[in-house]
Amino acid sequence: MSAAQILFGLMSFIALASAVYVAASNNLVRSVFMFFVTLFALAGLYVLALADFVAVTQIVIYVGGILVLILFVFMLSGRETLEAMQHQPKRLWKLANLPAFLICALLLIVLFNLFMNTNADALPWIKQAVHNNDVIKAENTMTENIGINLMTRYLLPFEVISILLLMALAGAAHLSRKEAGA
């Protein structure tokens, strides 16, 4: 086994274990912080898939932005939430959760069967990419290429996303303003 495979196993174990903890824990603060760990492990998986720029963006935006926002809202929504959390039943395997568990388990079985039967590494377009030497290697630096592609081939999605971000900014500010009387 190479070092990359060992790291892949470690990272995916950390990601899946912390995600299971998020699902199992009733304590909101703990599950938010375990979600941190999941995101970091996923960033490690992105590095192993040779997407280092995406990994850094993941850490900056998810860990730096989204999680801080979630913690903010958690603190603003205050004590009642915390107390409501304490009164929930402690067990993970409640009967009421059985339908949800069945849906997830069956979906997982379907997906596993699908992936085992397709053999993604033998797909035609991937074989062709390998044949054309269109595969990212570990010694390539892709950040420059990403920048060039963002400004040429993907300029329209980039602009659409920037407008959407502006709309989300205005919408969030409008939603969370102090209501004057109404």
Place this chain on the structure above:
Amino acid sequence: MISLTHYLLVGACLFCIGLYVALTKRNAIQILIGIELMLNAGILNLVAFGKFDKAANGGQLFALFAIVLAAATTAVALAIILNVYRRYKTIDPNKVDKLKG
């Protein structure tokens, strides 16, 4: 060399865990976390396939777009959650059952 199937399997597990979290939790913030887990499973698949597109970088760029979309969604969703809390004093989606406050 890690094969694509491994990434797909990890992504499938993460997606199902996220779905379970989103379906069972009784707290809007935790449901949001479940949705983020599902989004991350999708981004993992994009990145894994993006390795085989060196010239155009399709997978990695759309992973970046998906991350930005997730950030925008979260900001709006959290603003909505705060408003719901201000009106109902709870963020359990099962208890928010009035269409007109």
